[in-house]
Amino acid sequence: MITDKESKINIKIMKIINTILFPVFYLYNLILITFYLYPGSLLGYIFYNDISIEPKITNDFIISSNHFYVFIVLSILGVFAYQNTKKIKFLIIYLFLLAIILELIHIVIPVRTFELRDLFGNILGVILVIIIYKIKDKYA
Numbered sequence: 001m002i003t004d005k006e007s008k009i010n011i012k013i014m015k016i017i018n019t020i021l022f023p024v025f026y027l028y029n030l031i032l033i034t035f036y037l038y039p040g041s042l043l044g045y046i047f048y049n050d051i052s053i054e055p056k057i058t059n060d061f062i063i064s065s066n067h068f069y070v071f072i073v074l075s076i077l078g079v080f081a082y083q084n085t086k087k088i089k090f091l092i093i094y095l096f097l098l099a100i101i102l103e104l105i106h107i108v109i110p111v112r113t114f115e116l117r118d119l120f121g122n123i124l125g126v127i128l129v130i131i132i133y134k135i136k137d138k139y140a
Contacts, residue, residue: 014084021081028077029098032070036102040111051111064121071099071125079133095126 035042040051047055058065075095082091099122106112 018081018084021077025074025077025081028074032074033102037105037109039109060117062117062120063124064115064118067103067118067121068125071095071122072129074098075126075129079129083133083137092126092130095130096123099123099126 041054042051043055044053045051047053054066056066057069060066078091078095079088082088100119103114103119103122106114106118
């Protein structure tokens, strides 16, 4: 049984988490967009001193694993930050548009290339988190 005192503590904890989640979500967005728009691989430059090498977290399967993981983290941060707000539908649209637009921009950025496997990795990362959120929301 949850008491009123425990309920108030839970509400305070959620407020603290939300005050942290929003800035982390926005910072992650900024870093992600910077990495996507940089002409070459910033991580390749940092780790290998070569912008043409992209470090791999795991080997690619049908989709790009790096892109999949990056968009899973972005989507999780966004869903946790916006889950109790009226802006969750806007967030879902934003995540899908960001996943598509950032990959399409690679068509015009030097040293970057548009790849369908990257695009599908982006989109699948968003879809997976949204499906889990919808299932949780329906049965919670």
